[in-house]
Amino acid sequence: MAIETFTWPTQHGEAPTIEYRTRQSRFGGGYKQTVGDGPNNKEDAYPVTHTGTKFTALKIMEFFDRHKGAKAFLWTTPLGQLGLFTCKNPTPTPMGGGVFKVTATFERAFHP
Numbered sequence: 001m002a003i004e005t006f007t008w009p010t011q012h013g014e015a016p017t018i019e020y021r022t023r024q025s026r027f028g029g030g031y032k033q034t035v036g037d038g039p040n041n042k043e044d045a046y047p048v049t050h051t052g053t054k055f056t057a058l059k060i061m062e063f064f065d066r067h068k069g070a071k072a073f074l075w076t077t078p079l080g081q082l083g084l085f086t087c088k089n090p091t092p093t094p095m096g097g098g099v100f101k102v103t104a105t106f107e108r109a110f111h112p
Contacts (some may be wrong), residue, residue: 005074008060012078014047044109057092057100064090072109084109
């Protein structure tokens with residue numbers, strides 16, 4: 001099965017969470033050594049929101065249901081970088097008048 005792409009437009013109001021995993025050893029005299037923790041030590045997560053019709057919200061939730069929080073999908077970050085991501089926590093919220101807001105956090109993945 002091919003890797004799907006999340007193509008719906010999203011609002012990027014919140015700042016992403018970016019963290020570099022490192023390991024550190026301390027030595028006498030105040031010296032320390034710090035190295036990256038593995039080849040993919042950058043962890044980043046992006047809060048996203050899509051506001052639209054009930055039909056669109058259902059399509060987005062179907063997309064998330066197919067991936068079940070574990071299967072990676074392609075998505076382009078606000079900086080224009082294409083990458084693999086997972087989403088464990090989508091939330092559809094009715095706004096009234098047939099409008100729904102779907103909020104989620106996309107977390108970087110390294111293997112589909």
